[in-house]
Amino acid sequence: DTGVSQNPRHKITKRGQNVTFRCDPISEHNRLYWYRQTLGQGPEFLTYFQNEAQLEKSRLLSDRFSAERPKGSFSTLEIQRTEQGDSAMYLCASSRIRAGHNEQFFGPGTRLTVL
Amino acid sequence: KNEVEQSPQNLTAQEGEFITINCSYSVGISALHWLQQHPGGGIVSLFMLSSGKKKHGRLIATINIQEKHSSLHITASHPRDSAVYICAVTMYSGGGADGLTFGKGTHLIIQP
Numbered sequence: 001d002t003g004v005s006q007n008p009r010h011k012i013t014k015r016g017q018n019v020t021f022r023c024d025p026i027s028e029h030n031r032l033y034w035y036r037q038t039l040g041q042g043p044e045f046l047t048y049f050q051n052e053a054q055l056e057k058s059r060l061l062s063d064r065f066s067a068e069r070p071k072g073s074f075s076t077l078e079i080q081r082t083e084q085g086d087s088a089m090y091l092c093a094s095s096r097i098r099a100g101h102n103e104q105f106f107g108p109g110t111r112l113t114v115l
Numbered sequence: 116k117n118e119v120e121q122s123p124q125n126l127t128a129q130e131g132e133f134i135t136i137n138c139s140y141s142v143g144i145s146a147l148h149w150l151q152q153h154p155g156g157g158i159v160s161l162f163m164l165s166s167g168k169k170k171h172g173r174l175i176a177t178i179n180i181q182e183k184h185s186s187l188h189i190t191a192s193h194p195r196d197s198a199v200y201i202c203a204v205t206m207y208s209g210g211g212a213d214g215l216t217f218g219k220g221t222h223l224i225i226q227p
Binding site for chain 1: 148157158160203205214216217219220
């Protein structure tokens with residue numbers, strides 16, 4: 001399977017713990033996006049990378065959240081001191097910009113439950 | 116007010132019916148996307164369009180840039196079409212420089 005993959009698929013943690021998610025994009029894609037989706041809502045943009053550079057962060061991304069893409073390939077999203085309000089589906093997408101088109105391909109998501 | 120509004124929020128129809136889902140947006144965009152999300156979370160891109168109309172199998176997507184409106188149509192609907200359909204836009208500014216801004220989705224159920 002050469003699509004976008006995310007690990008783990010599910011994570012249950014206690015409030016106050018740190019969690020880290022991983023996203024492996026489609027190999028030739030230079031852009032990588034993180035989104036968050038809470039129950040019954042559409043996804044919301046968190047941040048994106050072009051190659052290894054993090055170019056923009058949403059104000060939704062508090063200082064407890066950090067994302068990296070150190071070699072311009074896979075990315076990690078870490079949440080420190082988790083809160084119950086962090087419970088959501090975390091979605092990763094990747095794309096390759098060409099001729100002004102930016103079709104994004106989504107991974108299956110990581111569902112986080114904070115108890 | 117959300118920048119991307121979808122209607123209806125929920126839609127139940129019988130197999131074979133013609134389905135229309137609407138999306139309106141209030142910002143300047145460079146592209147509009149229709150996405151499909153099945154239970155369990157996986158999102159699949161159905162269409163990306165900036166003008167006119169696109170067709171793929173039984174799915175048709177149209178966009179009217181002047182009216183800031185798009186529709187997704189499903190012909191000869193089938194129970195396997197049951198999913199959440201999400202409209203998303205790439206804005207000219209904000210929204211994360213090509214990060215998508217999403218509607219809340221339309222939950223479609225097709226009954227046999």
